[in-house]
Amino acid sequence: MxxxxxxxxxxxxxxxxxxxxxxxxxxxxxxxxYYLDFKTPIDLMVAAIMSAQTRDETVNRITPALFSKYRTAKDYASANADALVDDIRSVSFAGNKAKNIIAACKMVQGQYGGKVPRSMEQLAELPGIGRKTANTILINAYGIVEGxxxxxxxxxxxxxxxxxxxxxxxxxxxxxxxxxxxxxxxxxxxxxxxxxxxxxxxxxxxxxxxxxxxxxxxxxxxxx
Ligand code: SF4
Incomplete structure (x- = not known):
């Protein structure tokens, strides 16, 4: 490093x-x-949370199967935590990241009707997402360039x-x-x-x- x-x-x-x-x-x-593969804003949010201190190639290797299994914020929000940890076990800090993914998706589902929010302030409040990831989501999911x-x-x-x-x-x-x-x-x-x-x-x-x-x-x- x-x-x-x-x-x-x-x-x-x-x-x-x-x-x-x-x-x-x-x-x-x-x-x-951008270097991580995704099709939907929720895919991107999950991939971005997983990418911290993990190689892009590792994230891109596991996301095809992950994104087939979990397609919506609701799918992640209702996921069994142990099963999700197992699904993402190749990434570093899988336990913590699985916890953040589930918590973030619960907020997305509960507060934003299942849609990843489109504002810096709302994104930055989600677990596991700081300003860098919020910028990443805004730019690559929505074409909104604030920073x-x-x-x-x-x-x-x-x-x-x-x-x-x-x-x-x-x-x-x-x-x-x-x-x-x-x-x-x-x-x-x-x-x-x-x-x-x-x-x-x-x-x-x-x-x-x-x-x-x-x-x-x-x-x-x-x-x-
Ligand atoms: S930007 Fe170019 S010249 Fe400067 S340190 Fe990097 S490789 Fe060397």
Whole structure:
């Protein structure tokens, strides 16, 4: 697992360079998109809850069978907890996540007529769902773009690339919203994640990087 090197102070880019770097990354990964499979808002909500500290591939491997068995919020709300834990046992913290899925779906069923809500405030009140997941659901289920989901990759790369000096997700989101043009908010998290998985890894491959002429960490060797 990557972590911050606290001895490594981020060099914050000036605004014009940050804009160029963001434009370069968006150009390099124009097709970057959300990485979990889903068909309905309830599928997405459940997949997103399961994805915390779990590989996307693991979530995508178990969701076809899960989504066939449980199709609606009511199905999850009335699920046997032990059976649901067993159904999602490949993900980390399966017990806790099953509990959150059932509790969130009970709220969705009881308060919103079985429909995943479409507002940040309502989503963020659901168990297992914070601002990142709420943003993810709004963008990918409903096309409502209020912010930028800040996941682990966004935290790591925003810091490394000098786009934000912060480590708090809400502050990072605010910093990014000031740099990324609004028409790029919907997938900038996925642009960064794709870049992190392909080039800007734990030990980055800077020589092949499309933004290495602007990046303040070009040639970095220490972990983030
Ligand atoms: S130059 Fe290196 S550290 Fe900077 S964004 Fe590219 S791969 Fe990452």
């Amino acid at each position: 990557l972590g911050y090197n606290d001895m490594d102070k981020p060099r914050i880019l000036k605004d014009s360079d940050a804009a160029k770097l963001v434009a370069g990354l968006r150009k390099a990964y124009p097709k970057a998109k 930028i989901p800040v996941d682990t990759w966004v935290i790591k790369l925003s810091y490394r690339l000098g786009l934000s000096p912060n480590k708090d997700p809400d502050k990072i989101e605010a910093d990014l919203k000031g740099i990324v043009p609004k028409d790029g908010w919907h997938n900038f998290a996925y642009v960064l994640k794709t870049h992190g998985k392909t080039l800007c890894k734990d030990v980055p491959i800077c020589s092949r990087c499309p933004v290495n002429s602007i990046c303040p960490k070009n040639g970095v060797t220490e972990k983030i």
